[in-house]
Amino acid sequence: MTTTRSRQERDSATTIDRDRYDPAAIETKWQERWEREGVHRTPDHVPGKDNWYALVMFPYPSGDVHIGHWYQYAGADAHARFKRMQGYNVLHPMGFDSFGLPAENAAIASNVHPRIYTETNIDNMRRQFRAMGTSYDWDRELTTHTPDYYRWNQFLFLRFYEAGLAYQSRGFANWCESCQTTVANEQVLDGACERCGTVIVRREMDQWFFRITAYADELLQMDDIDWPNKIKVMQNNWIGRSQGVDFQFDISEYGLAESSLTTFTTRIDTVYGVTFVVLAPEHPLVEGLTQPEQRKTVREYIDQAARTSEIERTSTEREKTGVRTGAFAINPLNGERVPILVGDYVLATYGTGAVMGVPAHDERDFVFAKKYGLEIRVVIAPDGWDGSDLEEAYLAPGTQINSAEFDGLPSRDGIEKITDKIEADDIGARRITYRMRDWQFSRQRYWGTPIPIIHCDSCGTVPVPVTDLPVRLPDEAQFKPTGRSPLADDPDFINAACPHCGEPARRETDTMDTFVDSSWYHLRFASPQEAEAPFEPQAVKSWLPVHQYMGGAEHAVMHLLYARFFTKALRDLKMVDFGEPYSRLFNQGLLIKDHAKISKRSNPLAPDPLVDRYGADTIRCYLMFLGPWDQGGDWSDDGLAGITRWLNRVWDLASRDPSGLLSNGSGDSDADRELLRMSHKTTRRVVGDFERFKFNTTIAALMELVGEMNRRWESGSISAAVWSDTVERILLLTAPLAPHIAEELWERTGHTFSIHNVSLPGWNDELATDEVITVVVQINGKVRDRLQLSVDVTEEEAFEAAFASERVKAYTGDSEIVRRIYIPGKLVNFVIR
RNA sequence: GCCGAGGUGGCGGAAUGGUAGACGCGACGGUCUCAAAAACCGUUGGGCAUAACGCCCGUGCGGGUUCGACUCCCGCCCUCGGCACCA
Known part of the structure; x- marks a missing residue:
């Protein structure tokens, strides 16, 4: 039997619950119940479920979960919840990186003990994390300032x-x-x-x-971890591997303990162009090599360098300076005696702290030589070089000249050949150096x-x-x-x-350093109560390495590098059996407001009042809706209205009584099929987007489904069964993002506690496929018509339909069709002349 | 300087070789109301226009590849992030 009544009539007659959506009334209620019933407690094993370790970088307990934290932790929580609803046994722990300077500085400033300061802050943050609706297993909480951890x-x-x-x-x-x-x-x-x-x-x-340098080469190996390329590049640059040669100059004439002076170079092909040698001011041989008449100048120069800050010394803008030691070094390859200088552009901490000066082929040496009147000798000829003086250092490869028996060789080969000779003569050796210390x-x-x-x-x-x-x-x-x-x-x-x-x-x-604490905390979470060891091997086996790590990119060469080092060291100590701590890494972007950084002082945005006013679910969803999570977002209070409206509509939809809809509903009317199609399509989109952290498009898809449901309800020709199925889907798909409203409506629609233990719905690709598709007809690549065709239309049928179009005829006229292109289900393109 | 990410309506953004601007905000118009708010409905890239489900232009700039380019290639500009005298 079909009944079609007016919308008003249906609404007023059959709605079971006209309560308004009131976040304040439901959020605390569910937070308490989740806590009480241990919904988020994570055993090491659950029969029939695979484990998934979803870790988000734990915070320093500054005392306040600020909006940037919300952005980070709401996204991480949504992803963890998503994985849980995909059927994994998910470990999503939280703790506090609670050693560190701010607590101590607060103690100095306001006479509170760092421990009291820290623990007060932690209490407040724990409360705020609960109010956010996060799904942490608090039984596994760890704090690094307690002896249980730091021992x-x-x-x-x-x-x-x-x-x-x-x-x-x-x-x-x-x-x-x-x-x-x-x-x-x-x-x-x-x-x-x-x-x-x-x-x-x-x-x-x-x-x-x-x-850590013992692992430099291994740390460069990142092929097997699924991390953002950006972080890999940053670590690569930081480690800074470079391959070169240690080359020894003869200084035996000075009768020192050392008879040679070792320089490091990556351009040994230029060695015949050496016209001086420069030592770092801190180089141990400076003292012995400095000749009496230079002693005063050199000492003054070294004192000066010691007073100069690191930032100044390493500034590329700064003019290069140096002083002569009065001593000379002999280049063993050609027997030349070249002056030894001291210059603070040479760093004591890199390579050997001494460099061979090749002004013709090194920018720095070039300006240095110009300034101090040192010889500039070309030994790598640029292609087509006419022998005239260089305007600037020539850095590219070329042909060896003025290089004894190596003349005429391409400089790339020169590197190998000259190195071979140096090693054979025992005056140097191949060496790899790293920038990382x-x-x-x-x-x-x-x-x-x-x-x-x-x-x-x-x-x-x-x-x-x-x-x-x-x-x-x-x-x-x-x-x-x-x-x-x-x-x-x-x-x-x-x-x-x-x-x-x-x-x-x-x-x-x-x-x-507090970075020691965070270098292995992910292991401690596996067995945080363990009293006999830092971690329990069986627990580590069931959870690690971390499946999905989430956090900011600012830790690229600090925490993330240290944690990788620790893991490799622990592996070699036979304490763990893997070499990488975090298999997958995702970096969320930065949340800003009005195009500016959010800061307590100049551009504040406190979450607590927002939660009071809008509810945690709205804030969570809004943050996730601003833009792709990895790109950060620009907060504006105005935008909240969209999420508020959406959640209210979800509330409204789920609160309707569908019994007045068509009751014969087996889902076979056109309208039913359309709604079903949309809801399966949406499920597919949402699951795919969750997987890739595309929370913004997840929400967009759910908003579209809500719109579609409202239109279908309005037209009235759908069945109660399809309607209810769709409501159920919306609630399940919304649950990871807005856990409280989803739980409340789940209960109100007659389901049992808790929605967060239910698996996400699947989808049927066939059901999700359109029956009628829009095929675009292009003439020379410009859209001229759109045709509604059956999904299983053949190529020939599509062309025929396109030819039949009046609009197409108007364009083609008498012209010759030189080519026709068909992209199945998408478009037809005629190329005419 | 080197490396990386990005540049799309008034705004946040969507679309990674096939209908540019999904979704949302804002704005404008309407319904309801004594009125306003809320809610709901509609319009909303620019220009032309005989007003047509019409035409032209349009994704930082200039070239190119392709039947077809926000998407691929080459050269630039700008913004953000990282590294920066590393021999």
């Missing part, structure tokens, strides 16, 4: 130390005057502290290092993991026995920064018996 930093450090992967060494370190600590090279941006922007100065001191991880501050080492006058550097761990951070400390660790002023901490000889000795007082 394992110490444990791993000791394993690394035994293996020679951690060592102490004296040298020039990056010192931040404002943070009052050293920082690693990765944490210096444009010569300034990554954290506070203060210019970094070099300071000579004892520091602890992880031997070892990871300097000791910090002169309080709020971090104490390095478990004891310094003994008789036994030297002695590791704390594993059984004595953790070396606890003393609760009381004088936080005022003095340039050395506050721990150094704590006699109770510093005085310890040497584990070796039992004599009084001193503890190491530096603490660890």
Whole structure:
């Protein structure tokens, strides 16, 4: 029986629940129920389900989940929820990277203990994460500032130390005057502290290092990880592998302990063009080589260089300077005696700290030679070179000239041949150098993991026995920064018996870089309660490596590089059986507002009031709707209206009573088929878009489906069965993005708790295929008509239909059709003359 | 300087060789209302126009490949991110 009533009549007569959508009324309710019933608790194994580890970079507990955090964590949560509804057993944990300077600085500023400050912040953030509707398993929460966690930093450090992967060494370190600590090279941006922007100065001191360079080549190998190319390129550049030759100049005439001076070059083909040698001011041979009459000048120059900041010294704009040592080096290949200079454009920390000066074929050497009147000798001839003086250094390959027996060779071959000779004559060797240096991880501050080492006058550097761990951070400390660790002023901490000889000795007082904590936290999440080891091997086996890692690109050469190093080191220590921590990585973009960075001071956007006003679901969806997640988005309050309307429409649709619709509905009327088609199509689109993190088009597709449902309801010729099926689909597909409203409507439409344990609907490709398609008819590539044709139209039929079109006839006229193109289901193109 | 990403309506964006501008915001017009808001419906790239389901132009700029280019190729410009005296 068919009944068609007016829309008003149907609405007022049959709607079961006319409640307005009120986020405040439902969101807390469901958050509490999810918590109570442990919906997001993740066992290590669930029969019949594969595991999926969805990890998002954990935050520093600044005290507030700001809107940038929302952008990051809402997207990550939606993806994790999507995977859960695809049928995976999903581990999506949350914790806090809770050691670090801000807590200590707050302690200095307002006299709160860093631990109190940190834990208060964590409490607030945990509350905010709940209000966001995230699906974390809080039973697995970890905080890195607790002894339960940091003792394992110490444990791993000791394993690394035994293996020679951690060592102490004296040298020039990056010192931040404002943070009052050293920082690693990765944490210096444009010569300034990554954290506070203060210019970094070099300071000579004892520091602890992880031997990350031992893995340089392996770290370059990234073919097997599915990461954004951008990050791979950044790591590649950072590691900076370059292949060259160590080449020795003879300085035996000076009777020093060293009879030769080694330079590193990637352009050994230019070696016959060497007209000088430059040493870094810090080079150990400078002292011995400097001749008496040059001593004063050289000393002044070195002092000057030492006072110059790193940022200035490495500026490409700066004019190159240098002074002569008065000494000469002999090029063993041609016996020439060339002057040795000191110049601060040569870095002590790269290669050998000494370079051979080839002004004709190196830009820097060229300007240096011009300035100091040094000879410029061409040894690589450009094609068609007429022998005249060069205007600038010639860097490209060419033909060897003035190069003894190598004359006439292409310079590319020259590199190999000359290197062979050098190796045969034992005056140098092939060598690979890296730009990356070892990871300097000791910090002169309080709020971090104490390095478990004891310094003994008789036994030297002695590791704390594993059984004595953790070396606890003393609760009381004088936080005022003095340039050395506050721990150094704590006699109770510093005085310890040497584990070796039992004599009084001193503890190491530096603490660890917080990047140590985050280098292995993904392992700890697998078994966060484990008391006997950093992680439990079986749990690690079931969860790692991380299937999907999510977070910002700003960690490309810090956290992401360190974590890869840790994993490889742990593998070699036989603690894990894989070499990469994160199989897939996705970087979300940056959220901005009014084309400007969001900042607490100048451009604020606090989430809590927004949640009060619109509800968490609306904020989550709006953030995901702004644009593709990897490209970031531009927030504007106005745009929220669109999401509000959409969610209200979903609420309205799901609240209608479909019993007044056609009751014979087996889904075979035209209208039913159309709605079914749309809903299957949408399912296909949404699942594909979720997979690729295209949340914005996911929502667009769902909005279109809502529009279609409203039109179909209006026309009234659909069945209750198809209607209900479509409502169900909309709720399921919306659930990862807007978990609360989906749960509420799921219950209201008579389903059992919880929607988040239900699998996403599948789709039927056949049902999702259009029966009638629009075929575009082009004449010479311009659209002239559109034809509605059956989906299974043949090529010939399509051409016939196109020919029959009046509009086409008007264009073709008497012209000759020289070519016809048919793209099945899409278009016909006639090429006419 | 080198490497990477990007440039599409008033705005956020969609479409990766086949109908450019999906979806949303805003704006304009309408319905409802005493009125307004909300809600709902319609229009909305620019120009021409005899007003036609009509024509021309249009995806940073200039060339090219192709029946057909936002999409591929070459050369530039601009924005953002990374690296930068690395020998």
